[in-house]
Amino acid sequence: MKIKIKNISFLLIIFCCGFSFSCKKKIIGETGSDDTLVTAHPKGKFALYDAMAYPGKPDLTSDGLLPIYLMYEAALTQPDPGNSKRMVLDMDKINIQATLASEFPDVMVSTDIESWYGESNLDEHVMFDRFKAMFDVFKDKNPRVTIGNYGIAPSALCVYRYYNKDKWADEIIVQNWKNSNANRWKSIEAADVIMPVVYIAEPNIEAWVRDLEITIQEIRKYNTEKKIVVYIWPQYYDKPDSPYKRQIITPSKWRQILEAVYERCDGAIIWSGKTDGGDNTLHWKDARLQDIWNETKDFMNVHRTNMVEPSPERELLSMDNPNKKFKIFASLNYAGTPDLAPYKIHRIKTINEKDLSTGAKVNGAYIPDFNKIRTFASSQSDRNVPICIMGGTWISDRNTDQSAMVERYRSVSSAFKDVHSDFQLGFALVGPTSLSGLRVSNSSFYVNTAGWMQSAVIPARGLRTYADYLLPASYIIDDDIALWTKEFYLTIKEAKLSNPGKPIYAYLYTDYFNQVANFQESYKPIREETWEAMLEAVYKVCDGVVMSNIGTANWSDNLGFWKATTKFMNKYASNIESPPVQTGWSIAGNVIQNGSFEEPVIPSAITESVYGVTYPALLNFQGFFDPISRTVSPSSPATTIGKYVWFERGTSQSECRTYVYDGKARSGTNSLAVHNVGGNTTNATSTTWMYHNLAQKLTLDDTKKYKLSISVQRDFKYRSIDNNVNKIYVGIVSGTGATSPTNYTYYQEVHLQSNEKWNEYVILLDLPAILSNTGNAGKSFENSAVFIGLQTGWDTITGKTTQSIVYLDDISLVESK
16 A cells, blocks of 8 residues: 655655655665665554543444553552562552453453663563563463553654754664663563554654654564554643643644554554643543544544454343342432332432541541441331442542551441341442443543552452442443443442352442533433443342432433333333331340230220320339339329339329320331320420330340330321420430439430431440449349430420420340340
8 A cells, every 4th residue: 555645845755765664565674784675564454442531532443443451550560579669560460450351352452561661770581571471461361362561662752852852963862762762672572562652742743754664663673573553642742841742633633643654554552641731631522632533533434444343242241040039229319209119119228428427537538436327327217228328538548548448347337237237238339439430531441440440449349348238339421331331241240259149239320420521411310221221231130229319300200210210120020129018027036025016005094085085005103113103194093013014204294195006107006105295384394304204124134235226206297286306315224223213324315317207216235334334333234124215395485395296116125246
């Protein structure tokens, strides 16, 4: 094929030189004689690779660009133990990267280790041995691999010339450049393909083409057979003081570069960073980049018959178990989102790590507040609702202080499990983090993959020990489902690594996770066809999916993701697992008797009504351990009760009612109402909770810890009047030396969640710790009582108590670790 040169002055240069440096034609032989020519390998098809990182760039394989797996030095090396300023191979990293690259066996690999080039005293044989050792690992994992390293060989002559053009004459520049590459040539023997760098430093395209010719000539002195695939960049080289620093090349000059490498080389790798010379982000939509891309497409179209086409990709996902049950969870807060339980959607409780922290940070990570964590755990009501802690600061030191990170997660899990050992606890960003999300800022999938594995995934693997289920982040950033599928495949494969038996729920945003500068639909609900394809992929390899929104759309049954979800659920109706329905209730090892109030409370009184309705009212005792009950509030004979019977302890005010209520229940048909009907002018019950308690006497082991669980429900209004209950008090009292005025040995204030649902709260009663307090010396809980106290509201204008009521159900007390 004839050389296509658009610039006459360049033709004059070639004419005057009297020879051609083309590796596709004739080149100067190694004998040094201008008349002795060596014929390079016959011209094959030209391969053009995509290693551009411009945010928003789509996968360009459908347009004809080839993928390349590029991995940088940090993913392959480690500091030399004998000299921390120098880098040596890290074989653990290399094995991981080689395994990862083998997932795509037909994708060419380019490693990018450059630090050795700067070691002037590094022997060429040592460098060769290092590269060969690394390449051999990749070949062992994938015998089909084609692999080379950036700058083997040589370095960019055009750049070298630009740095030194004011120092030396041209022939000295070229000779010094050759000398600077002397220790690289041996390493060509280790590589399958030669990857010289031919970036352009200034607009002088004629000089650049001449330097390209010299580069090819120099390569062919050392190897006449291996393919030459050059690194090119559609921006000028980033020399700090250059007036052209990272400027985008004009389309015409870019075309000249493409045509020049097409005529002289076997291929080119189009590489880029993400910014211009002013460090401004260059988005793919930038008109200047689009001009470059249009010129590139035209180049490929002109040479289409002689271009290497991308290989078909294998099917990555296959159905793991067609008979499995599949769960769909939702944590959606679009305005107007309905109750999704009737649609067989499970609930998942999410909370941000910031809300469980002190508010202060150390090394960028919020400091966990273990009291907040235990309080939060106590507020959770349903064992069937998984808990997921969100946020990203707790993993921020994964590459700087891994032991501190691991201890953080261990301690958080331990604090939560002290309260709820039987709840499912999970963490976002550890199962693993999102690979797709990296394309928001760097569009190169294969570049992202190497860095994601090394910097994000491997350091956090140990955290999965502290999760009961894994939540791999699987967001999509645009409608490129084929590219997302590759990212999803790697993400789930990682989640399944060394993960025996833990459920895997793919965590999907229902909105596109991107920037408007990259994708116009960013933070808007995902289109129906895209979401449907995502669900199908998740169904094949996961146990369920968690849907969460990041956008602010209004709910509609016509949202694309929701239409796709309902269609998916109908298609796999027999496999979709419905949320469990709460029916009966029992807890193994429960010390409390009749904690669900389904059995009659005996003794009780049927003597007083609440707004015209009579309920079984609990007998009232002035003190927890008084021998007989009062005869008022409710009206009943003085009665003796033993252990494991519910009773009311507190004031004799008639406004204070404690009764079994059959109008609502968390399980079964009954609950227990702790109720102040309001209107009393005595302020005692509004200033302290001690005057209105539900209680039960029992026997406990002083050497053990116990977990007291209570389900609580409160309505915001009662009989159209504001219900003023915001908190309850839960504790235990020792019978040792107790008198009627003894109110507690230990208690916790429990703030009620701001909803009208049944919520479960758990209080840890660490009896050895409680008894170790100075004021409790000599006490025992062998004879004790647990209690739940109500603090009534107070109307300062009328000077009366206000309507205050909570419903209690499913109370249990079991031994804890």
